Amino acid sequence: MVSRPIASVEQFHPPVSQLAGHAVQFYETDAGLVEMLGQHIGSALKSGDTSLVIATKAHRQRLAEELQLRKVNMAAAINAGQYLELDAAETLAKFMVGGGPDQQKFADTIETVISRAGARTKAGKRLVVFGEMVALLWGEGKRDATVRLEELWNDLAQRHTFHLTCGYPIPAFDRLEHRQLFFSICGEHTHINPEESHAAKGSDQRRRSVARLQQKAKALETEIRLGRERILLLQKAAKSGTWELDIVNDIFSFSSAAARLLGFGCSSRVRLGQLMDLMYYSGDREAVFSQLQAAQRHRKDFATTFRVRQGEETRIISIQGKTFYNSGTPIMLGVLADVTPALEASAVPAPKMAAHSQRAH
Numbered sequence: 001m002v003s004r005p006i007a008s009v010e011q012f013h014p015p016v017s018q019l020a021g022h023a024v025q026f027y028e029t030d031a032g033l034v035e036m037l038g039q040h041i042g043s044a045l046k047s048g049d050t051s052l053v054i055a056t057k058a059h060r061q062r063l064a065e066e067l068q069l070r071k072v073n074m075a076a077a078i079n080a081g082q083y084l085e086l087d088a089a090e091t092l093a094k095f096m097v098g099g100g101p102d103q104q105k106f107a108d109t110i111e112t113v114i115s116r117a118g119a120r121t122k123a124g125k126r127l128v129v130f131g132e133m134v135a136l137l138w139g140e141g142k143r144d145a146t147v148r149l150e151e152l153w154n155d156l157a158q159r160h161t162f163h164l165t166c167g168y169p170i171p172a173f174d175r176l177e178h179r180q181l182f183f184s185i186c187g188e189h190t191h192i193n194p195e196e197s198h199a200a201k202g203s204d205q206r207r208r209s210v211a212r213l214q215q216k217a218k219a220l221e222t223e224i225r226l227g228r229e230r231i232l233l234l235q236k237a238a239k240s241g242t243w244e245l246d247i248v249n250d251i252f253s254f255s256s257a258a259a260r261l262l263g264f265g266c267s268s269r270v271r272l273g274q275l276m277d278l279m280y281y282s283g284d285r286e287a288v289f290s291q292l293q294a295a296q297r298h299r300k301d302f303a304t305t306f307r308v309r310q311g312e313e314t315r316i317i318s319i320q321g322k323t324f325y326n327s328g329t330p331i332m333l334g335v336l337a338d339v340t341p342a343l344e345a346s347a348v349p350a351p352k353m354a355a356h357s358q359r360a361h
Contacts, residue, residue, distance in 0.1 A: 021190035022154060023165045033167055034059065037130060038066035040165065044128040045077050050121040052113065052162075053085045054131040060085050081120040086113070092133040100145040106152045114160050127162040134185075135168050150188035151256040188255060240337035243321070245272070247296055247330045258336045261317060263310060280307040280314060288319065296330065299323045305339065316340045 027033040041051045041063065053060060067074055077083035095105035114127070121127045131153075137146040153164060166189070186192055241258025245251070250272040254264065262278055264270075272292075279285045284306035291302040303320035321334020 021163065022150075022157060022188065023163075023191035023193060024185065024189040025165050025167045025193050026170045027167060028170050030059065030062070033169075034062045034066050037063050037167075038070055041083075041128065041130065042067050042070040042072050044126065045072050045082060047125070048082075048122060049126040049128050050081070050117055051077075051083050052117050052127065052129045053083075054088050054091055054129070054133060055085070055167075056088050056132065056136075059132070060087075084113075084117055088131070088133045088136055092136055096145075099142060101149045101152055103152060103155075106149075107156075110152075111156055111160070114156065114162060118160055118162065127160075129162050129164045130167065131164065132167045134166050135172070138168065138172055147185060147188065147256075150185060154188055154256065240318075240335045243319075243334055243336060245292070245321075245332040245334075247323075247332060254336075261315075261336050261338050262308065278308050280309050292332070295321065295323055295332065314340075 025033070025036060027036065037053075037059075041053065044051050045067070053063065055063070064074060074083065091109065094109045095102050097105065114129075117129075118127050134146050134149050137149060150166070153166075157164070168185070241255040241261055243255070243258050244253045246253070251269055252272060252275055253269045254262065262275070276285045276289065279288065287304050288306050291304050294300065295302040299322075301320070301322045303318070305316055305318050307314050307316055309315075316339050318337045318339045319334060321332050323330055323332050325331070
């Protein structure tokens with residue numbers, strides 16, 4: 001696939017302010033972040049939405065200045081309970097235990113705030129949230145805790161309606177070993193956005209910023225593009241999660257949703273053999289393995305199903321994907337979905353078993 005400059009990718013996707021769900025915004029500079037937030041939060045406030053900003057003190061101050069420049073009546077919004085803000089570091093400290101986010105403390109801290117903000121939101125209006133606690137964790141080197149916090153936000157979204165955007169500085173992803181964790185982060189989001197290009201405005205400074213962005217994040221640019229490919233796949237299947245296969249090392253990375261479908265606790269990285277061991281019938285393992293091999297050899301899409309045992313139930317899992325190249329290295333991207341209810345409802349039989357396809361012991 002032909003790589004496109006990161007600064008031009010956003011023209012194919014709507015701005016953050018129009019996106020629902022859980023978006024991630026990558027930015028190069030604080031100025032770029034503040035400008036994006038000014039447009040995003042400013043548009044929300046002018047539309048009558050409620051906004052909750054969980055950010056550093058410096059970013060909150062600069063955002064307030066940006067909103068004033070955009071003619072937003074901040075005093076009125078605050079008095080009406082339409083604009084709420086929390087300090088990212090102080091809020092994060094309330095639910096961190098042993099270097100990671102505690103699920104119950106997260107609920108006590110964040111869910112309480114979301115519930116109150118949702119109650120203040122007028123009928124027909126949105127609750128718009130921006131948070132950078134994840135960026136603080138990443139900056140502290142707490143990589144797994146970062147992914148876990150993204151998962152907790154997604155769990156919260158199952159119980160409350162809000163539109164969340166997370167912010168990460170692009171320079172923080174400057175090492176090769178960050179790539180798999182970057183996948184995990186992208187896998188927890190429904191929209192992925194690089195910082196927008198402002199070169200067309202004619203500013204030399206902004207043109208230089210775009211050039212630096214392209215130079216620093218050449219590998220990340222590909223990751224963002226591949227992250228969007230994951231999302232396009234994900235949108236085609238309900239109750240699904242994404243996966244990536246490192247073909248060189250035979251290691252699967254699963255988003256938290258995909259991991260749960262397979263019986264793992266949260267986002268996981270497992271060997272190909274471990275995935276095969278989950279499959280209840282040897283015939284399923286053979287089918288999946290042959291499909292993976294064919295897709296790798298011929299760069300083609302594939303789709304099949306396999307069965308896993310969960311308690312007393314046998315669940316039918318659909319797996320589909322395709323091969324991509326990241327800086328010359330082949331990887332596979334795809335989605336998993338539990339299709340048991342759909343197949344049962346339509347009376348479609350499960351995959352046929354050959355005589356030798358009994359459960360291997």
